[in-house]
Amino acid sequence: MVGRTAELQIISEKLDLTVSGQAQLIGIVAEAGMGKSRLAAEVIRLARRKGFAGYGGACQSDAINTPYQTWKSIWAHSSALTRTTAEKTNPFAGRRDRRPCA
Numbered sequence: 001m002v003g004r005t006a007e008l009q010i011i012s013e014k015l016d017l018t019v020s021g022q023a024q025l026i027g028i029v030a031e032a033g034m035g036k037s038r039l040a041a042e043v044i045r046l047a048r049r050k051g052f053a054g055y056g057g058a059c060q061s062d063a064i065n066t067p068y069q070t071w072k073s074i075w076a077h078s079s080a081l082t083r084t085t086a087e088k089t090n091p092f093a094g095r096r097d098r099r100p101c102a
Contacts, residue, residue, distance in 0.1 A: 004039055011043050015050050
């Protein structure tokens with residue numbers, strides 16, 4: 001990745017701190033077209049090489065009023081939930097005709 005050596009080095013160091021038990025938070029902020037997505041993709045590759053699991057989500061234009069929509073796929077993958085798993089644990093999952101009473 002051209003021109004991002006310093007940023008990748010800092011992030012690599014943060015990942016190493018995380019491995020040693022020190023929680024870290026990395027924010028990638030820039031104007032449109034500055035390469036945030038490309039940098040994030042490179043960070044994910046770096047993290048996977050260091051043994052981290054990686055999950056991703058995407059905003060959907062038709063779900064702008066749905067809270068946590070972007071996180072839905074991340075939570076499902078990270079917790080190994082599938083529609084089949086949900087249907088086995090909740091007989092009302094995926095059904096519109098019946099809802100449990102509160």
